[in-house]
Amino acid sequence: MRYVALVLAAGLATRFGGDKLSAPLEGEPLLFHAIRAARAAPVDRVIVVTRPGVETGEWPGSPRVETLALESxxxxxxxxxxxxxxxxxxxxxxxxxxxxxxxxxxAGQLAGTIGSAYAALPCRHGTPGHPVLLSRAAFPAIARLAGDEGAGRLLRGRDDVVRVEWDSPAIHFDVDRPSDLARA
Known part of the structure; x- marks a missing residue:
């Protein structure tokens, strides 16, 4: 199976009050932590989808990291x-x-469990988290999404989604406000 990793990073960060992806966490931009996790996945390509002007860094070696800048x-x-x-x-x-x-x-565990399923995702106490692995079968439905919705609606209630129980709050932890950086 050949997989790609997408790092979605084009949001406005209104709750954060500015460019949160460049905010420092442990001496480097917040975004770099997500890119590092994506590079650990069993992929040969990482695509960072971001808005123009966001610094995605230099990532020599494999898998290669590319930037796709969007106005949307x-x-x-x-x-x-x-x-x-x-x-x-x-x-x-x-x-x-x-x-x-x-x-x-x-990510490696998700890849090892997806088989012919529509998707695989981690859950903690029944609550879905990230990353999510979408099979090619999900791509047509993704193409029909609109507005500020991700794949969550497409995955809820399906019996062909593999849910991997993962006992770490890290699959739910995101940075929305400056105070979240202190908790990280």
């Missing part, structure tokens, strides 16, 4: 652009640019 900031447009950039992949991992604590080994 809606979640659906960001996700659709990432999928369209690598539509020939067997599946796409979806990472969020403001989730700095995703365990690096989690």
């Amino acid at each position: 900031r809606s979640l659906s447009e960001t996700l659709k652009a990432g999928i369209a950039a690598e539509a020939s992949a067997d599946g796409a991992f979806v990472f969020l640019g403001d989730m700095p604590r995703v365990p690096p080994e989690l």
Whole structure:
């Protein structure tokens, strides 16, 4: 199976009050933590979907990291652009640019469990988290999304989604406000 990792990072960060992806966490921009988690996935390409002007850094080696800059900031447009950039992949991992604590080994476990399922995702106490691995079968439905919605609505209630129980709050932790950086 050939997978791509998408790091969605085009939001406006209105609750944060500015450019949260460049906010420092442990001496580097918040976004770099999500890129590092995406690079740990079993992929040969990482696509960071962001707005113009966001610094995505230099990432030598494999997997390669590419930037896809969009003027649109809606979640659906960001996700659709990432999928369209690598539509020939067997599946796409979806990472969020403001989730700095995703365990690096989690993506490999999702890849090992997806089989022929529509998607695989981690859950903690029954609550879905990130990253999500979407199979190619999900790509047509992703293309029809609109507005500020991601794949969550498409996955709820499906019996062909693999849910991997993961006992870490990191799969839910995101940075929305400056105070969240202190908790990170």
